[in-house]
Amino acid sequence: MEPDKSTIEKYNMKKFDDVLQSVEASCRERHIPMLGLEKAKFLQQIVRKVQPNIIVECGTAIGYSGLWIAYELQAIGSGKLITIEIDPERASEAQSNFTQAGVNHLIDPRIGDARNVLDKIDIAVDLLFLDNDFQNYFPCFQAIEPQLTNEATLVADNVGIGADKMKDYLDHTRSRYQTELHWFKIDLPWVNRDAMEIATYRKPSST
Secondary structure (H helix, E strand, C coil): CCCCHHHHHHHHHHHHHHHHHHHHHHHHHHCCCCCCHHHHHHHHHHHHHHCCCEEEEECCCCCHHHHHHHHHHHHHCCCEEEEEECCHHHHHHHHHHHHHHCCHHHEEEEECCHHHHHHCCCCCEEEEEECCCHHHHHHHHHHHHHHEEEEEEEEECCCCCCCCCCHHHHHHHHHHCEEEEEEEEEEECCEEEEEEEEEECCCCCCC
């Protein structure tokens, strides 16, 4: 007798949760940057609201935020995540985590400097998530801008702790687009308060 659909779904959910908890514990122990629960749930809400066809994430690390994004894409029933990591070992670890969690079919992992990788993306992007080196936010935005859809959602992490280093990006988006700054109490060993900023991209007028 084959297990019913609800039994399979419960098993898959348990497997996903186990991987997510393992990744979170590893990040805490090894001090690998990650969103943390508060910001991860907020990002998940954004994905649910936007329902993007293509998300691009700059800064995979070992896959914590990618797991949260993929979980929501799976719930929506559409969409794909392109995630970029410069460190090959971390990228490999992230891919293993995605596979173990059963969401690897939703994720297109790429390895390299995000500024160079983004130049090779030739499909429309509905949501850009910046979570890599702070000084690279603006160069990454510039690299992917031609592929951004009108009213694409831009999400910048670490705007509280990294505002000075990403000033060029923040100045650009705040002067051109509608933006929202959201602060969070963070339960992480290396930070207890930080912010994410959301911007709604507008394509430049052709006239």
